[in-house]
Amino acid sequence: MLRGFRLRVGWTQEELAERCGISVHAISVLESDRRRPRLSSVSRLVDALGLDSGERDRLIAAGTGRAKPDDTGTAGPAGAPAPQQLPADLSDFTGRTQQVNQVRELCEARLDRTGVIVLSAVVGAGGVGKTSLAVHVGHGLRPRFPDGQLYASLRGMTTPARPVDVLDQFIRALGGHPAAATDSEDATAARYRTLVADRRILIVLDDAADAAQVRPLLPGTTTCAVLITSRHRLAGLDGVARIDLDVMSPADGLTMFERIVGAQAVAAEPEASWQVLRACGGLPLAIRMAAARLTAEPGWRIRTLADRLADRSRLLDELEVEDRAVRATLAVGHQRLTAAQARAFALLGRWTGPELGVEAAAALLDRSVADTGAVLRDLAAVHLLTSPSPDRYAFHDLVRTYAAEQPVDGQAEAVRRLTGWYLHCVDAAMPYLRSTPLRLDLASSESGRPALRFADRVAAVAWLDLEHANLVAAVECAGGAGAADIAWRLPVLLGNYFLLRGRWADWAQTCATGLAAARATGDLHGQCRVLNGLGGVLVRQGRPADSAACLREAVEISRAAGVTSAEIAALSNLGYTYGEMGDLDGAVEAHLAALELSREAEERFSEGNLLGNLSRIAFLRGDFTQAISRCEQAAAIFLAIGDHHTHAMVLNNLGEIHSAAGDHPTAVSYLTEAVRRHRELDNRHMQADALVTLGNALCLNGQPAEGRQRWQQALEVMESADDPRTGTLRSALADVTPQTTGLSL
Template identity: 30%
Template structure:
C-alpha cells in the first residue's frame, strides 16, 4: 500500500490490526467491512489479467458508420426489453472481433468501471459453457472463489446484480448460440454488452443488431495500404487496388495478403497479383503463418449438418451470381422444402448472403471454398452428372418460360412448367438470366446443339420485351452455330434474322444488320424454308434497308413479308409489318400515308377479335400510337400528337423500360415545349432521361436531363 501497488489491505492483516488496537466487536467489524470494500475497489482498478481486452490493431481502417452505430448504442438511454445488448454478426473473415475490440477501445472512457472481454469459442468443437464464462466474468468483477455461488442460476443473478450497480462494457466474442449467450446478458442499468457471432442468433429478443459486410473497394485498398506500410507508395495505387479487388472486401483476406507482402519486402506485387488471378489457385494463396482463409471458412462448414454441407458445396456449380431455392433443390437432389432449410442454415452461419427477393449468393472467396469442398468430397463423375442435371433443368425451364411469349398459333398448349403465367415466366428469365445463359454456354461447349437451338429459338419473342439486355447477340449466335452444326438451314435462317434484329438496338449497326439479313434471306430462299421463315427473312431485310435510309427499297421486301404473314394467318407479325411500312413512308416524307398505316395498326392491336396474341397486342399498341403521334407532329397537328403520345406512354408505363418508350416520352416533351406547356415538358424530359438511363443510352439520358432542368 505504501508503494501505491494496492489500495485494499488483506483480510488477515486487518484482523491482526483490530486485535492489536483492542477494538470492540462492532468497531472491528466496521473496519473489516471497510477493508473489504477497499479490496474490491483495488481488485477492479488494478490489472488482474482476467478478461482483459485485447489490443486494437494500429492499421484499423474504415467502418466509420458502424463505429458511429456502436457509439449511438452506448449513448442511448435504457430501452425497455433491449437490456443494453448489441449483437454483431457476419461471415468468417469480415473482422467482427477486430471491429468489436476497436469499438470497445474507443468507447472505454465512457465505462468508468472498466471493459471485459471473453472469447466464447463459438466455432470450436466445445464452445465455452455459459457457467464457465460466468465464473470468469464474476472473478473479473471481484468475486472471490469463496463468494462464488455454486448454482448457475445464482451466478447469473449475481452477475446481473453487479452489472446493474456499475458501468461496465462486456465484450462477448464468438458466441455459439442463444443458449450460451443469454445468461451473460445484463438485466438493466448502465452496463452494456457487445457480442459477436457468425450465427444470426435470431432467437435473441430485444437486442440491437449490426450485420457486418465486406469493406467497400476504397476502404479495402486503404486497409491494405496501411498494412504494407511504406511498400504501399512504392508499389503504386493500381497494384494495391488490384490485390484488394481479389480480396473482395474481406478484411481477413486483406490482412493475409498484406502480411505476406510485409514479410517478403522484395517480392514483386505483380507476381503476387498473377497468382491471385488464377482462380484455381487463389484460395491457397490466402495464407500467412497461422492465418488461412480456408481454415476460417472450414470452421463454419463443420458446424453444418451433412445435408446442408452437400447443398453448400454443390451450389458452387451455379454459373450465375445468385440463385433461388428451386435451383438449390435441383443441385442438392432434395425437395424444395429441404433446400429452404439448408439455405437458412447457410445464411445463419454467414456462408451465404440472402436478399428480400428470396435469392442467395456467395461471397467470391466462399464460392471458391465451396468448389474446393466439392472437388475433395465428391467424385469427378458425380460432379459431371450434377452439372449436366443443372444445365438440363435451367435450359428446359428457360425454354418453356420463353414459349409463354410465342403467338398462340406457335404455342397451342400452355408450356409444361412450374411457371404459371407470362409474368412469372418473365420474372424468372430476368432473375435467372446469368444462370440460364451460363447453362447455354455450357451446353454449346458440350455439343448439345439441339438443346441450344431450342432455347435460342424460344427466345425470339421474349427478346423483344428486353431488347437492351446485352447478351442477346450471344444467345442467337449460339443458336445459329447450333443450327449450322445440325445442318438445319430451316432453323439457321431464323437465328440469323434474330441477329439482324438485334443490331437495331441502340447504338444501331445497320450495315451488320443488313449483312445478317441478306445471308438469312439467301439461305431461306435457296434451302426452301417454310413460308413463315421466308417472311421473317424478307422483313428483316427490309428493316435493314430502312435503317440505312433506303426507304423506297425497303418497302418492297417488307410488303412481301406482310403478304406472307397475312396468308399464313400470323396477325401478330403482319401488324408489325404495317408499322415498318409506316416508318418507311414517314422516312420518304409521306406523313399522311404513314399515319394511315399506324392508325390501321392501332385499330388491329386494339381489336380483341383480331386474333392477335394478347401479350403481343399489348406490346404493339403503344408503338402504333407513338408512331401516329410522330406523324401528327410532323403534320403540324401538335394537340392531336400530344394526345397520341400521352395515350402511348400510359400503355408503355405498364411494360419494362424500352427505347421506344424513351423516344415517345422525349417527343412528348418536345411538343409540350412547343405548345408552351413548360412544366409538363420538364416532367416529360425527366421521365425520358430515366428511361434512356435504364436502357443504357447514357448520352440521350444526359441530354434529356439537361433539357428537364432548363426547358423553356
C-alpha cells in the first residue's frame, strides 16, 4: 500500500525519505513488508504523502496487520481508493488570476455535455510556471472531481514517456490489474477508457512532447477534464483551448519575492529588490531561484544578490540552488534542437538589440529569408524566442544570456553581416532625409545581402522609427565584434535621423562608440567624421564647452587626413557652438573659414548652411538687415538643390528674425509656411519649434488666442514625438496668463 501511495505522486523512495524524514532503508524495508512501522513513522508518511483520513486509517491498519485483503487497493475499481496523484500545491503561488480563472472555467463549463471533452493546453517557455499553474488549478478543482485526480509527467522535453506506460500507471491507480506484456497500446487505452467512463476525474498531463503522445491518454466520455502542459502548441489536437503563459507582471513578481524572502526584508531594500526582479525578467523560476539564494545565504542582503546578478557573465550561475537551476531548465529545450537550429540560436544570442526582423536575421545567419523564417518559427514554437509581431522575433533576457553562452563558429562574421546589412539599409534611407550624399564609401562594409529599398520618405522614416533601437545596438555590436568601419559609419549616417527625431542620447552614445572604434584602429577619416557628429549633439545637450573641444579636434584631424568635407562640417559646427557660448567673433571666424572652403569645393549645401549660421550671428548682434539677407541667400540655395528639410528650417529662422525686427505679419507668414513644410516632412522636432515661434509672433501681432492655440499644438506634437522638451513646454503653458506674449524652449 505504501508503494502504491508513493507511486501515485510519482516519487522515488529517496524523494519520499527526504520529505518525511525517514531513511531510505526504512522505507525499502516497509515496502517489502519485512517490518511493521512505528505509529510516529506512519504519521510522517501520511503528512508527506498528503493522505486523507480514510487512506491514513487503511495505511495504519495495513502496518499493524489489521487490514482486510481488499483494503490494500488491489481488489479492483470497486474497492480502490480514488486516486489523488496531484503534486503538492505551492503555498506561495502568486498571481495568474486571469489564467487560473480561465482554466477553471474551461474545465468546469462543459462537463456532462454530450460528445465534448474539455482539453486545455497551457503552453509557455521553461520556467514560466506551467506546471505550477496546472497543479494549483487542479487542487482548486478537486471538489468537482470526487472520483480522483490522475497526474503524469510525460517528460516531453527529455525522454518522452511511452503512452502505454502512462496508461498502465493510470490503470493501476484506478484499481485495475496491471497491463500484460503482450497487451497492445490500443488494448491498454481501451481498458483505461473503460475505467474512467462515467467517473468525474481530472487528468493532468504535464510536459507533453506532442499530440501523438497525448491522444491515447484522453478519456472517451464527457465526465472527465484533461489539463495539458507543454512547450509546444499541440496543434494536432482538436478542440483544445490554449492558454499561453507569459512572464509575470512586475507587481506579481514582487509579491512572489516578498512571500518567499519576507515583506520586511523587501521593504528595507526596495531598490535592490527591483534590481533583482529586473534581472529575473519576470520568469517565475528565476524569481524563485533568486529568493532561494537569499534563503540559502542568511548573511546576504538583497543588495548582495542584486550586485551579483548585475554581472551578466555570472547571471545564470547565480540563479541556481541545489538541484534546481534556470540554466538547466533552458538546457532541456536547447538539447532537442537540430544542429541548424542550435547554430541559429547561438548566433542570435550574439545580437543585443531588442528584436530582429526576418530579413535582418537572414543577414546574421547567412541564409535565405524563407529558411530563416522557418528556423525562427521553430525556435519560437519551443519558446526559445518570442514573436512580438509578425515576422519579428525577440529573446527573453535570460534566454539570450543562455544563448550567448553556447559556443559557435563564425560569430564575428555573423555580426559583421548583420551590422553591414543595417548600414546599407540606413544608406538607402538617407536620401529621403538629406539632399546631399555623405560620401562614406561603404564598399568595405558590404554585407553581401541586398539592402531594403524604400518607396518614399514616409516608408524610409517609418523603417528608421521601427529599427532605431536595433540600429543603436548595431553600433555597439559592430564595435564589439571588431567591425570598426561599420561602428563609426553608422552614427555618421544616422545623424540626420537623430536630428529629425531629437534623439540626442542615442546620437551621443553611438558617436562615442564609433569614435572609440575609429581610434582603436587609427582611422583618421572615421575619427574626424564621428567627432563632428559628437560635437553637434553635445551642444544640443547643453554642453557647448565639450562640443567645442570635440570640434576643434575634428578640424585638426580633418586637415591632417585631407578630408575637406569633414573640415568644412567641423568648422561650421564649431562656429555654431561658439555662438551658443556667446563668442560671436569666434563663431564668425569659424564660419567664414568654412564658407571659403565650401565655395572652393563647390559644396552648395555647406555654403547654404554657413550662410544660415552667419545670419544667426547677425541676428544675435541685432543686425536684422544682414541677418535677413544672409538667411534669404541660404533659403535660395536649399531650394535650388532640393533640400526641402533644411529649407523649412531656414523659414523658421526668417520668421524669428522678422518678428524680432518688429515685422510681425511677415513673421507669421514665414512661420505658417514653415509649420506646413515640417508637417509634410514629418519633422516633429522642428515643427514644434516653428509652432512655438509662430505662437509668439501671433501674440505680438495682436492675435493672442491664435498664439496660445499654436503653443498647445506644439505641446501635442512634442508628446507624439517623445520630445525631451515636452516637460519644459508643459510647465511654461501652465504659467501662461492673458499678458503672456512669448514662450521659449
